[in-house]
Amino acid sequence: MDNTHKSEELSSVLLSTMLRMQHFPDNVGLATDLLLHLESGMVESRDEYIVVRTVDAPEYFFGNMLVLRQRPSPSDLKRLEHNFAQLVGTPPLIAHRTFAWPESDDSVVTLDDFVEQGYEATVYRVLVAHPGDIRPVATNPFVKVRPFAAQQEWDDWSRMQLADMPDPSDITSQRYIRHQQMVYRRLIERGLGNWWGAFLDDEQVGSLGLFFLDGIGRFQSVTTAARHRNRNVCRTLVTEVIRLTAGRSDRLVMVADEAYHAGAIYQAMGFQLQGRLASLCQEPQKVTARS
Known part of the structure; x- marks a missing residue:
C-alpha cells in the first residue's frame, strides 16, 4: 500500500471513530479540521x-491544541493548562495554549471568565x-477564478495572508505562513484539492x-484583499470554485x-x-506559569 492510500485509510478511520464516540457529537466542521491536521501533523x-x-x-496555535469533549467551565482551567503542558508542550517550544470543542447551533456561549485570564475566545459557525x-x-x-499555477501566485498569497495579521514582519507569523503554504502544496500534489485565486486584470484579489x-x-x-472588499469577490470565488469542482463531493463545509x-x-x-x-x-x- 502506498503512502497516499495509507493516509486516506487512516483519515477515514479517524473520521469514523470520532463520529462514533458517544461523548463527541457529529460535528463535520471539527471532523474535517482533524482530517486536515492528520494530513500535516499528529x-x-x-x-x-x-x-x-x-x-x-x-x-x-491551532495545529498544537487540545480538543475537548464539551465546553469547559472556569474551574477546569488549571487542570486543562496542566494537561496541555503534558500532552502538547511548554515554553519555549510551545509558547501558547489552545483548546477547542463542539457547540450546538443554539447554545449560549459565555467565555468571559477565560477572557479575563488572557484567552481569546472565538465561536465559529x-x-x-x-x-x-x-x-x-x-x-x-470581471473576476477570473483559476487554480494557482506559479510561485508568484503563492508569493502574493503569502503577502495577503500576512497583511491580515497584527504584525506582518513578525518572524513567527512568517514561519507559520511558510508552513501553511508547504502543507497546502503537499495536499495539492497528492491530488486532494487545489488553491484557487480570484484575479482582476491579473492581480490576485482573493483566494x-x-x-x-x-x-x-x-x-x-x-480571503479577499482589503482594498477589493465589497466588490463581490468572495461570492464570485466561492461560486466558481463550486462549479469548477462539481462531482468531487456531495457535501461542502465552511467554518x-x-x-x-x-x-x-x-x-x-x-x-x-449544522453546529x-x-x-x-x-x-x-x-502564557503564565499556572501550569
Whole structure:
C-alpha cells in the first residue's frame, strides 16, 4: 500500500471513530479540521481529549491544541493548562495554549471568565451545503477564478495572508505562513484539492483552498484583499470554485467566525448551519506559569 492510500485509510478511520464516540457529537466542521491536521501533523485520542500536534510548526496555535469533549467551565482551567503542558508542550517550544470543542447551533456561549485570564475566545459557525443547493448570487463578471499555477501566485498569497495579521514582519507569523503554504502544496500534489485565486486584470484579489477528505469538500481560508472588499469577490470565488469542482463531493463545509459577516454571505448562498465550534487561545506573551 502506498503512502497516499495509507493516509486516506487512516483519515477515514479517524473520521469514523470520532463520529462514533458517544461523548463527541457529529460535528463535520471539527471532523474535517482533524482530517486536515492528520494530513500535516499528529492527531491522537488520549482519554478525555483529542491531541493535535504539528511538530515542525510549534508556533501554529491551532495545529498544537487540545480538543475537548464539551465546553469547559472556569474551574477546569488549571487542570486543562496542566494537561496541555503534558500532552502538547511548554515554553519555549510551545509558547501558547489552545483548546477547542463542539457547540450546538443554539447554545449560549459565555467565555468571559477565560477572557479575563488572557484567552481569546472565538465561536465559529459550521456551514454545510450540497453543491446543488447553492443559490445564484450577485457576482463580479470581471473576476477570473483559476487554480494557482506559479510561485508568484503563492508569493502574493503569502503577502495577503500576512497583511491580515497584527504584525506582518513578525518572524513567527512568517514561519507559520511558510508552513501553511508547504502543507497546502503537499495536499495539492497528492491530488486532494487545489488553491484557487480570484484575479482582476491579473492581480490576485482573493483566494481560497478546497480539499476533499473522506468524501467531504472542506473550504480553507477564504480571503479577499482589503482594498477589493465589497466588490463581490468572495461570492464570485466561492461560486466558481463550486462549479469548477462539481462531482468531487456531495457535501461542502465552511467554518466561519460568527463575529464576522462572511457566514451570512455563505448562508445566503445556500449553506446551512449544522453546529458550531468554539475555541480559547492564549497567545505566547500571555502564557503564565499556572501550569
